[in-house]
Amino acid sequence: MRVSQLLLPTVKEDPAGAEAVSHKLMVRAGLVRQLAAGIYVFLPAGWRVMQKIEQIIREEMDAIGCQEMLMPVMQPAEIWQESGRWDAIGEEMFRLKDRKRAEMVLAMTHEEVVTWLAAREVHSYKQLPQLWYHFQTKERDEARPKSGILRTREFIMKDSYSLDVSEEALQESYRLHIGAYDRIYRRCGLEFMMVEGDSGMMGGAISHEYMAFAEAGEDEIVFCRECAYASNVETAVAGADPEPPASELTPRGADDAPFAKASGALVDLFAEAELDTPDCKTIQQVADYLGLPARAFVKALVVVPEGGGEAGAGGPAASSGPVTSSGPVMVLVRGDHELNELKLERALGAGFRMATPDEVLEAQGVEPGFVGPVPTPLPVYADESLRRGHYVAGANRPGFHRSGVTLEQVPQATFADLRDARPGDPCAQCPGELEGARVIEVGNIFQLGLKYSVPMGATFLDEDGKEKPIVMGSYGIGLARIAAAAVEQHHDDNGIVWPASIAPFHVHLILVRASDDTQRALAEELYASLGAEGFEVVFDDREMSPGIKFKDADLLGCPAQVVVGKRAGEGVVELKERGSGERRDVPVAELAAALTDLLARA
Template sequence: MRFSKTLIPTLREAPAEAEAISHILMLRAGYVRQLASGLYIYLPLGWRVLNRINKIIKEEMDSIGDQEISMPVLHPAEIWQQTGRWSEIGEEMFRLRDRTNRDMCLGMTHEEIITWLASKEIRSYRDLPQSWYQIQTKLRDEARPKSGILRTREFLMKDCYSFDKDEAGLEENYKKHEEAYHRIYKRCGLNFYQVESDPGMMGGSTAHEFMAPSLAGEDEIVLCDKCGYSANREVEKGDKCPKCNEPLKAEKAIEIGNIFKLGTKYTIALKAVYLDEQGKEKPIVMGCYGIGPARIAASAVEQSHDRDGIIWPESIAPFDVEIITLNMNKTEVLNASESLYGVLKSRGVDALIDDRDVSPGVKFKDADLIGIPWQIVVGEKNIKDGFVELKYRKTKEVEKVRPEEAVKRLTERH
């Protein structure tokens, strides 16, 4: 993509209301804009990051046999009334009436809807197990939306639901999803912990959260350095490790995912049953597995930045490389930049070319702020000798190489 034709509105200063580092940097680097409290617009760079995260999530979900579907955001109230959550959940739920005066709500989660689907489509033990997921918009009327895209009223969520004939099946599905989650966060370049947590309003017996350590986090996790035990502070109130009695240390963290063994709470309420081998009717056993893609993006920024800007992990960066054309009025420089851009594109390397008519200083500053992992600097003096500069954003190490060498290295990493 061409910088000159792309909406990348970088700012020198962050708006005063931004406090979290990820919020400040994503506003300054032109990734997002706030529409209203808890409502964000993703600009081209922000949307590319989110899509790269979603792609990783989908690949890992598909690899364990999960099937992607899409459910409506608008739900009829009756299904929520059947599980009791229509009255249990308070003002967090957006409620409305349609033109026939029927009660509706905007989905803050989809257990009810997917269990309704299972109740209609699953008949026999032969239909099980099943795992269905979607990456869909959720709405929650948060009392205090804050920290930019970390706590918003409308957000994307990957929610997955498994259906099994018994606890043993659920156990197996839970394990598979747990492992897939580890792969997802690792691939996204995050530092994270899996901790025990409280099932809360979801119900069910066992739950785990995935936590990315960050000062911007609203949760606190406790960790044992000796045996590796970890838990959400809400679950583990003591100061000593329950496994080995060593002192626990506390750390702030962002919740980036959660998994629940729901059991039969929803399937009994919504009569999602199957006939077993003996022809006996039994409730289906459920698990559910959520991930917030925007929280992965914000956590990556929280964990990986410096005073000049964002340093994206290569796997979720909006582009693989940025070509910085220093002298727009010099034909050799323009030609070399355009040729690099074309070759990289043809090899499947995503490149952003800074072809704006602005000073080198502005280009360097913006490139570091935006945080694309690699930069190729094309300048008049170097190109005369047949060289470009290859810069690694993370360490700021610069190397003089032939253009072909830069292409080769980036193609190999890709």
């Protein structure tokens, strides 16, 4: 490809509002352009990267016997009504009507179509297992698209689906995918980790997420180097808190008790007393006001259980748990801890929402901000970390908190792991300590089980002639996220440094002086010969000053740059490795070999 003909609109300045490095660089390098919020055009070079990624995925999926096909984006509402997701999914799904006023959806994912297909075409255990996949655009009306290409409303995904005769058989399909995914991400040059996703609990569906390390990522994981436990923080199990409650840090009555009130008076955590805390509605405010650490508090939240928990598109339904009453419930976590939504759902056995201020007032007799468990008429769920210690909690009286609160004063409390795990927590499975990392979710794998096959009637006859539901799995990979994650992980001040496997081109051939006949002749010759030898070459044949060409080449980030310049007459060119910046003169005769060698290392 000649740069003089290529649509490669590089720009010097960062796009307005861009924050993520990958966003800035992909726009600057002329790979993508934004059409609307979360909707992007892939320009030629950007699309080449996507196709490279797609091909790698294709090869690895084919290698495990997965069959490529293509399923439609626009789908009739009926199949979504059958699966139950027509109602379960809210505004995130694009819906429209056709000219006959029939309800249609723009698909977010393809479980329904797969199950529909399976229901009509798969009838016997002899046909199973089946592994199907396709690359297709997904439409999701994200509440908040962000970070360039990382979170968009329209994106291309490889999604595959497994159909099996049993749970045991599903494990094999799952295992095959794990192998394929490991190879895919490794080939794409990503540093990644497979972590536990939503579930891992008994009865819940099993799922894992593939996470690429990147500060721009929206997800957070914790992992243990000792035992290889790794999980999304959303689902991570935390070991017991290594630090004792705040009330045990300093002996009662010690002179150096650190808990001095702003006014100078000391707060005795052990003493049952009401504390005047005007306008202190958040833990942070009370903590600052009283001069206590956040961990000395109990955070009391009032929630209203409702419905089943739907974890989101493609996700399995929340596991069913104990039946609970339908009224509001009080949830307690320590002041410095974060309530974990999924864990609470599991404990409640239902989804929930935060109570409105009015509901809080009605249930507890006080406005949010001063709610506490002593006393409360509500059922109480408390995080394990509150089993011991004395705390400050809301006094159930506007403007007041109370000290000396222990969970022994809350006999109805049910204890459970309800908080987010965080780095520094002990590993729940070994003596190790959890580390944390920010990541981009580049793929996931789910054991769906019977979630779709039962409601949609996808069954087969087993060896005994008995009708059974097909056991399914689904497996996704976001192509653009791989590209963005690769840029996040591989770049420098001058631009992108693509892994050779997904670079838009292998070689960036630069003609320094387009007006120099010798240089031009050699460059043209190399462009032709390297192409013939199977290298993918972008040839910058433009009549521009060399500086611009060098800058563009670094920005675009192809692994090798071949510069045809001063020594063209001697048959010598300069070879630069984009990653290391190393450059050396190479006789034309040795160029192909040198390139092969360089690309093998990139």
